[in-house]
Amino acid sequence: MEAEVKEKRLIMDGSELIVESLARSGADVFIGYPITPANLLYSYSHERMPSFFAAPDEISTLQWMCGFATTGKFPVTASSFPGFALMLESINMAYMMELPMLIILVQRLGPATGSATCGAQGDLALLNGTISGGFSLPVISLSNMKDCWEMSNKAMKMAIDLRTPVVLLTSKEEIMTLASFAISQLPDVKKIERKFYSEGETFVPYKTNDSLVPEFLPVGNMKHQVRFTASTHDQKGIIQNISKEAIENTKRLEYKHRKNLEHHLYYEYDPQAGADTLLVSYGITASASREAVKLLRKQGEKVSLFIPKTLLPVSPKYFEIMDKYKKVVIAEENLSGQYKNILFGERGNKNVIGVNAIAEMITPARIMDAILSK
Amino acid sequence: MKNFLTDAALPFCKGCGHNHIAANTEKALQLLNYDPMDVVLVTDIGCHGIIDKSFLTHTVHGLHGRSVALATGVSAALNNPDKKVIVFIGDGGATIGMQHLIDAAHNGFNMTVVIHNNMLYGMTGGQPSEFTPFGFKTPTLPEGGKKTGYDICKLISAVDGVSYVCRIEGISDFSKNLAEAFSKKGFSLVEVMEICPSYGVKSNPGMKLSKVVESAGLIIKKFVDKEVENYKTEIKTEFKSLFSESDAIKTLFPTKLEKPIRLMFCGSAGEGVQAAAEFILKAGITSGLNGTKKGSYPVTVGVGFSAAEVILSSEEILYTGSPNPDVICVTSSDGLEYAKKTLATMKGGKLFIDSSLQAPETKAEIISFPFRERGGAKNSSVYSIFYLLMQTKMFPMDALKSVFSENKISKKIDLEKVLQSLNEPFLENVNGKNMEIVK
Numbered sequence: 001m002e003a004e005v006k007e008k009r010l011i012m013d014g015s016e017l018i019v020e021s022l023a024r025s026g027a028d029v030f031i032g033y034p035i036t037p038a039n040l041l042y043s044y045s046h047e048r049m050p051s052f053f054a055a056p057d058e059i060s061t062l063q064w065m066c067g068f069a070t071t072g073k074f075p076v077t078a079s080s081f082p083g084f085a086l087m088l089e090s091i092n093m094a095y096m097m098e099l100p101m102l103i104i105l106v107q108r109l110g111p112a113t114g115s116a117t118c119g120a121q122g123d124l125a126l127l128n129g130t131i132s133g134g135f136s137l138p139v140i141s142l143s144n145m146k147d148c149w150e151m152s153n154k155a156m157k158m159a160i161d162l163r164t165p166v167v168l169l170t171s172k173e174e175i176m177t178l179a180s181f182a183i184s185q186l187p188d189v190k191k192i193e194r195k196f197y198s199e200g201e202t203f204v205p206y207k208t209n210d211s212l213v214p215e216f217l218p219v220g221n222m223k224h225q226v227r228f229t230a231s232t233h234d235q236k237g238i239i240q241n242i243s244k245e246a247i248e249n250t251k252r253l254e255y256k257h258r259k260n261l262e263h264h265l266y267y268e269y270d271p272q273a274g275a276d277t278l279l280v281s282y283g284i285t286a287s288a289s290r291e292a293v294k295l296l297r298k299q300g301e302k303v304s305l306f307i308p309k310t311l312l313p314v315s316p317k318y319f320e321i322m323d324k325y326k327k328v329v330i331a332e333e334n335l336s337g338q339y340k341n342i343l344f345g346e347r348g349n350k351n352v353i354g355v356n357a358i359a360e361m362i363t364p365a366r367i368m369d370a371i372l373s374k
Numbered sequence: 375m376k377n378f379l380t381d382a383a384l385p386f387c388k389g390c391g392h393n394h395i396a397a398n399t400e401k402a403l404q405l406l407n408y409d410p411m412d413v414v415l416v417t418d419i420g421c422h423g424i425i426d427k428s429f430l431t432h433t434v435h436g437l438h439g440r441s442v443a444l445a446t447g448v449s450a451a452l453n454n455p456d457k458k459v460i461v462f463i464g465d466g467g468a469t470i471g472m473q474h475l476i477d478a479a480h481n482g483f484n485m486t487v488v489i490h491n492n493m494l495y496g497m498t499g500g501q502p503s504e505f506t507p508f509g510f511k512t513p514t515l516p517e518g519g520k521k522t523g524y525d526i527c528k529l530i531s532a533v534d535g536v537s538y539v540c541r542i543e544g545i546s547d548f549s550k551n552l553a554e555a556f557s558k559k560g561f562s563l564v565e566v567m568e569i570c571p572s573y574g575v576k577s578n579p580g581m582k583l584s585k586v587v588e589s590a591g592l593i594i595k596k597f598v599d600k601e602v603e604n605y606k607t608e609i610k611t612e613f614k615s616l617f618s619e620s621d622a623i624k625t626l627f628p629t630k631l632e633k634p635i636r637l638m639f640c641g642s643a644g645e646g647v648q649a650a651a652e653f654i655l656k657a658g659i660t661s662g663l664n665g666t667k668k669g670s671y672p673v674t675v676g677v678g679f680s681a682a683e684v685i686l687s688s689e690e691i692l693y694t695g696s697p698n699p700d701v702i703c704v705t706s707s708d709g710l711e712y713a714k715k716t717l718a719t720m721k722g723g724k725l726f727i728d729s730s731l732q733a734p735e736t737k738a739e740i741i742s743f744p745f746r747e748r749g750g751a752k753n754s755s756v757y758s759i760f761y762l763l764m765q766t767k768m769f770p771m772d773a774l775k776s777v778f779s780e781n782k783i784s785k786k787i788d789l790e791k792v793l794q795s796l797n798e799p800f801l802e803n804v805n806g807k808n809m810e811i812v813k
Binding site: 008009010011012016019020023028029031036044047048049050051052053056057059060063064065066067068069070071073075089090093097115116117173176177178179180183184219220221222223225226227228229230231237238239287288290291294360361363364365 | 409410411412414416419424426427430431432433434435436437440443444445446447448449450451452454457473474477607608609610611613615616617619621622623652655656659663664665666667668669670671672673691692693694695697
C-alpha cells in the first residue's frame with residue numbers, strides 16, 4: 001500500500017509548540033522551578049532554549065529573570081498557582097521596572113496546592129489584581145494548539161513592545177494533551193528584534209515619547225548610565241516619595257497599556273446573522289464552545305461565538321461586540337465566573353449567564369443547554 | 375581617576391557606617407581602575423538602598439532581601455568577567471534573602487556582596503534582625519538580644535565555591551579590603567560591621583563598635599581567600615527544532631469512522647496505561663484518523679490509578695474531554711475505582727474489564743477477559759488494546775501491529791503469542807463456578 005502523508009500530521013502537545021515558538025521568536029533564557037502541570041514546558045525549554053536555569057525557588061526565578069531582563073535578554077518561565085503566588089511581589093517589581101518577560105501560567109485546580117494534575121481556569125481574578133494599585137497586567141490566553149504557536153509569539157512581542165511582564169495563560173489539558181496536529185497550518189514565526197536606545201547624548205531611563213513606552217537600554221552598556229527601580233521613581237529612575245513627576249510616571253504604567261492595546265488585541269469573533277445569543281469563552285473551554293456552536297448550528301440554532309485571547313486589559317471593543325446581543329453566555333472552568341465578574345461585576349447583568357465548573361472540563365452539552373435556555 | 379559618586383552629600387545620618395561603605399566602594403573601584411559603566415550596583419530595601427542616586431554606575435534597585443537573586447540574573451546575563459556586579463544589602467535583607475546568598479555562593483555567580491550589618495532594622499524603627507547579637511539592645515528589644523545573631527561569614531564560608539569572605543569594622547579606610555573582594559572571580563562577600571547612630575547608639579549608650587563585635591563573638595578577619603573560576607553561562611548556539619516535518623506520521627491504513635469514538639483506559643500506575651493509549655492514538659492516526667489523548671493520574675508518579683482518554687475521529691476534534699466514552703477498558707482495581715463514576719452514567723457502549731474484577735452496575739455491555747493473567751500485570755494495559763481492537767475493529771489490526779513493532783516494548787513482548795492468545799478460551803468466574811469461556 002502506498003504511504004500517504006496527510007497534511008504532515010504529527011503527534012504533539014501544546015507545550016512543544018509554545019517552547020519552539022518562543023525559541024524561534026528570540027527568547028534568550030528559560031528560568032524555572034518545576035511544578036505540575038508546567039513540567040513539559042520546563043523540560044522542552046531545557047532542550048531548546050539558548051540558556052536554561054534551574055532556580056532554587058519561584059521568588060529566585062522571577063528575580064533572576066528580572067536580572068536577565070535588565071541586560072536586554074528576554075526571559076521566560078512557566079509555573080502554576082502555588083509557584084505564581086510566590087512570584088507576585090517580584091512581578092510587581094518587573095512591572096515597575098518595565099522589564100519585558102513572559103510568565104506562562106498553567107492553571108490547575110486550587111485552592112492552595114489543590115489537585116496538581118487537574119486542570120482549571122481559576123486564576124484570572126488573581127491576575128486582574130496582581131499589580132497593586134489598579135494597574136493591568138497583560139494576559140494573553142490560548143484557545144487551541146495553533147494558539148500555542150501564534151499567541152506565544154504575540155505575547156512575547158507585546159512584552160517587548162510595551163516593556164512589561166506578560167502572562168501567557170493556559171491550563172493542564174491545553175498543554176499536556178497529545179493530539180494529531182498538522183504543522184503545515186503554522187505560520188512562520190520570526191525572531192523579534194529588540195531595539196535599544198541609540199540616539200542622543202543623554203539617556204533618561206523612564207522618559208517617554210507619545211507611545212508612553214520608554215526606550216530600553218541595557219545595564220552594562222558603556223555609553224549611558226541606566227537605572228532600574230522598583231520603588232516610586234522619577235524619569236531618571238531615582239526614588240521619590242510622591243513627587244508629581246514620579247506619580248505621573250507611575251500612572252503611565254497603566255496608560256501605556258491602554259494606549260497601545262489595539263496593537264495587541266487578539267480575539268476570534270464568529271458572528272452568525274440573526275443570532276440573539278453570543279457565546280463567550282476562552283482557554284480550555286473555548287474548544288468545548290467551538291463544538292457546542294458547531295452542533296447547535298447543525299441543529300439550525302443561531303448563535304455567535306466570541307473567543308477573546310487578549311483577556312486583560314479588557315478592550316472596549318469587547319463590550320461593543322457583546323452589546324449587539326440580547327443574551328451573552330460566558331463559559332469558563334472556575335466556580336464563580338471570574339471573567340464574567342471582571343466584565344460585568346459581582347452584581348452581574350440579567351442578560352449574562354455563566355456556565356461554570358471545577359474539577360472537570362465543561363462539556364459542550366452544558367454550554368448548549370445554557371444557550372438554549374430561555 | 376574616574377568618579378563613582380556624585381558631588382552631592384550622601385543621604386545617610388551623620389556617623390552612619392553606610393557613608394563609609396559608599397566612600398570606600400568608590401575608592402576601591404578607583405584602585406582597580408574600573409569605569410563606572412563597567413559596574414552594576416544592585417541594592418534593595420533598607421537605609422543602605424537609598425544610595426543609588428549617589429552612584430554614577432548602572433544601578434538596579436529591587437525588593438527587600440532579593441538583591442542577591444536579582445544580581446544573580448544580572449551577572450549570569452552579562453556573562454562578562456570584565457563587568458563588576460556589586461550588591462549592597464543590609465542585615466535585614468540578608469535575613470530575608472539567606473537562601474539567595476547561599477545559592478549565589480554555592481553556584482559561584484560573579485559578584486561581590488557587601489553586607490551593611492548594623493545589627494537592626496534601621497528604616498522601620500530599630501527592630502531586631504536575625505543578626506542582632508546577644509545582649510545588644512534595640513528600641514523594640516530593650517532587654518537585649520537573647521541569642522547570638524547569624525554569623526554570616528561562617529555560614530557563607532561553609533559553602534563550597536566561594537572565593538572570598540571577610541568581616542571588617544566599618545570605620546576608617548577599608549577600601550583595600552573591598553578592592554580585594556571586587557577583584558576576585560566568582561562569589562565574594564564582605565560583611566561590614568556598623569552601629570546605627572539613630573537606634574543602635576541610643577539603645578546601647580557608650581558602647582563601642584569593636585566592643586559589640588567582640589562580645590558578640592564575631593571575629594574580624596578574612597575567612598576565605600582562594601582562587602575560583604569565573605561563572606560561565608552556557609549559551610547554546612546550535613539548535614534542533616523540537617519537531618519537524620520528517621516526524622510526520624504516514625497514513626498507511628486509510629480508515630473511515632462513521633462517528634468519533636471515545637475510549638477510556640483505566641488501570642494502575644506502572645502498568646503501561648499511558649503507553650497503551652498512545653499506541654491506540656498513533657495507530658489511529660496511522661489509519662488516517664484524527665486523534666487526541668488526555669492523561670489523568672494522581673500527582674505522585676508510580677502510585678495509584680492511571681487513566682487516559684483517547685478520541686479518534688475522521689473529522690477535526692475540538693473538545694478533548696470524554697464524559698460519555700464509547701469504550702472503557704479496565705485492567706486493575708485502581709482503574710475500576712477511577713472508572714466507576716463514568717460507568718454509572720454510561721447509557722451504552724462497551725466495558726472491557728479484567729476477568730479478576732467484579733464489573734459494577736452499568737448500562738454498558740460488559741466484556742470480561744484475563745488481561746492481567748495473559749499479559750502479566752506490568753503489560754496488562756498494552757495487552758488489552760489488542761483485544762479491544764479485535765472486538766471493536768475501529769481500524770485495521772495491522773495499524774496497531776505496525777506502531778507496536780516500531781516501539782522498543784515490542785522486544786519484550788512476543789506479538790505473535792499475544793495475537794494467538796486473544797482467541798484462546800479462558801476460565802471465568804460465573805456464579806461461583808469456573809466456566810470456560812470463549813469470546
